[in-house]
Amino acid sequence: MSKPKIGIIISSTRDARFADKPAQWILEKARERNEIEVELLDLRDFNLPFFNEVASNAWAPTQDPNAVAWQKKVAEFDGFIFVVAEYNRSITGALKNALDQAYVEWNHKAAGFVGYGSMGASRAIEHLRTIMVELQMASTRSAVHIAGSQFMQVHPMGQNGEMATIEDAVGGSAKDMLDQLVWWTTATKAAREGEIAAIAAE
Numbered sequence: 001m002s003k004p005k006i007g008i009i010i011s012s013t014r015d016a017r018f019a020d021k022p023a024q025w026i027l028e029k030a031r032e033r034n035e036i037e038v039e040l041l042d043l044r045d046f047n048l049p050f051f052n053e054v055a056s057n058a059w060a061p062t063q064d065p066n067a068v069a070w071q072k073k074v075a076e077f078d079g080f081i082f083v084v085a086e087y088n089r090s091i092t093g094a095l096k097n098a099l100d101q102a103y104v105e106w107n108h109k110a111a112g113f114v115g116y117g118s119m120g121a122s123r124a125i126e127h128l129r130t131i132m133v134e135l136q137m138a139s140t141r142s143a144v145h146i147a148g149s150q151f152m153q154v155h156p157m158g159q160n161g162e163m164a165t166i167e168d169a170v171g172g173s174a175k176d177m178l179d180q181l182v183w184w185t186t187a188t189k190a191a192r193e194g195e196i197a198a199i200a201a202e
Helices: 020-031 065-075 093-100 122-134 148-154 163-201
Strands: 005-010 037-042 079-085 110-116 144-146
Touching: 005 020, 020 037, 020 079, 020 110, 020 144, 020 163, 079 122, 079 163, 093 122, 110 122, 110 163, 144 148, 144 163, 148 163
Parallel strands: 005 037, 005 079, 079 110, 110 144
Antiparallel strands: none
């Protein structure tokens, strides 16, 4: 079995977003893991329309070419890390739309989370986990929550420090999340490939 491939999804598309700093940090952490390959996915790069199909692609082929391109990209990966901003106690509209633009491409894959904000995006991540259930995904128990004083240490409206300045506070949870993500991604990848082999043998 080839190495599982992990996509790190930046979920905010605002010009003034903070997401790039934690995204680069977790990208570097993930690249230290020999068991996986990793790639950064920025929702800004996909120009997704608001969902306007006749149905989910579980039931009908998607017509919009940008949405189809997104589905093909999602299909390349075995698991994901979502870099999560919290907007009014939930995920960004851009992320919800991106999730809705695919279905079968998310199925039977794993997801971990890096959240940031005054509450570390804890409420947004909890909402995201419930969406994962409908998408038939396995979520890690652990997540990274960059919250409170640690958030202000690295945010431009605070001290604008490097992520290394809060490593002691969030490094352990990053390791736990990645450990769990590697396990779940490896397990779900093996199961998917086993199903494909069984069908081919019929």
